[in-house]
Amino acid sequence: MSFLKLTDVTLKFGGVTAVDNVSFSVEKGEVFSLVGPNGAGKSTIFNILSRFYTPSHGEITFEGKSILKKQSHEIAGIGIARTFQNIELFHQASVLQNLLVARQTHRKSNPVSEILFSPFVKKEEYRHRYAVEKVIDFLDLQSYREKFISGLPYGVRKVVELGRALAIEPKLLLLDEPASGLSVEETQDVAFWIEDIKKVMGITVLMVEHDMHLVSSVSDRVMALADGKMLALGTPDEVKNHPAVIEAYLGGSEEVGN
């Protein structure tokens, strides 16, 4: 049984078929990457997995159970965390508060006890804080803990978003272009982190990324998409050298060039 399995998933926006009969499955413990030119439908697949969009056709199962019956706020609870391509942090809150929001799925206290701040709520706060501190240490965010997001540079915001997803303690992590806009050094950090997320934390990673160097260095398997359709699936090298992929990228870059 596959960990995450998409079967014939199709989604149309008006006339545009953003995702066209896509099927693939992600196995537990691997790093699986989606690549493809702009507008290929990669982020749309993530948004379908987050249940922001409902596919017109197809089935998606996670650990054998359909996620299409879930609502978007229930996805984190079953162990799927994500980051966003265009950072979606809580910008009027501190880094610490952002990471603590991610503990929502581990919340055991009820609103009334929280208004009274009962001893149990306090104990829970310690527990959440401890989990968040582990993430802060892992990503070296100590010096930003108290800083508000609205004052942070882009690169740090990207890391905070990764941290926020990790604070959920997910089984599956969806990363939408974790390295876009980052410097070479920062991208290198991301590569190390992804290795650790996979090997040390045992979290399965599904990643969208344009940086082929990063993709080849961390991925076990890669799937290439163009215009919502699957082009190729295999090891990073197989996909990179696949004629259809080369064609799509050359065709794509020519269009961009015009």
Next chain:
Amino acid sequence: MRIIFKKSYEADIRYFKDRVQASWYFILLVLAVILPFVINDYWVGEFSLMLIWAIAGMGLMLLVGHTGQASLGHAAFMAVGAYTNVILQNDFNIPFIISLPLSGLFAGILGICVALPTGKLHGIYMAIATIAIGVLAEDLIVILEPWTGGVGGIYAPAINIFGINFDRYTNVAELYWLILAITVLIIIGYKNILRSPLGRSFAAVRDSEISAQAMGVNIGKTRTLSFAISCAITGISGALMGHFSYVFTNETFNIVISINLLLMIVVGGVGFIHGAFLGAMVVTFLPSGISFTRDAFFSDFHIIPGIESGIFGMILIAVILFEPMGLYGRWLKIKAYFELFPFYRKDMFRRQKTYLKTERTR
């Protein structure tokens, strides 16, 4: 600049940053308690009124400042609180100490009833829906005449708790202390909300609904809850306002009050508890301030009708133009200036550019 070394998670959980800050608030509380011994009854009354506005402001602040929802009909929930409280006392013989929380609870439950159908609305649509609630409430008060006294109004009975009287006219100081105690309790509850998962889920909904959902926050439930708590606090302020004004009618809590409440927290500083208090001070003391200035300097002037709202409007425009973070935001900047002196930079509080949001699904 003070540097605070934190040695445990407790430091981020407790109410005050450190001893120094705690001492300041303690001094403030002591001053507030001894106030009736220092000033005369008229001013004690004004301060009671200020606290009542501040409670209403906190109610709305939770909704607007911390959950990012607008309401232009909050006076309706003040009315619900005021009428429920008096009706419970008069018609059911329930003592004030029980009727007050019950009136808050009832306003909160009505808040849920309003939030469930309107919860999906945003921005201007939410504003329009809540204005409608405000208008509807005024009419309902007239229609429910047997209970509410209709346009004739209703008289608030004297408050008596365990044999102590809190009469509006004869026990001004006692009533002030009662209101102060309730204010402190609500501040504590508000602070608890902010430092617990509940407050963080509110902030998440305010800043990005889409990623709040991805974090497992149920948007609809969170918004409804925020609306309910907000209405409950506002209801309590309404109940107190009912007693403070002694007699009230359907006109007492009209749409102008709703708008005033919103303006009040904007002037005070949206997103800070302090903002509710600073805004309440402006609302309460501006009218007396204006009349005193007029009497002192322009005694031969005719009274210009509407001058208070005119000046209030001008203050509001000035705040929005020059200090979008309100009076409290201005205070934070002044404080930072002195703490960092001479390293303060002019652009320090300028909002950083926010990045593209093309991927938003809403």
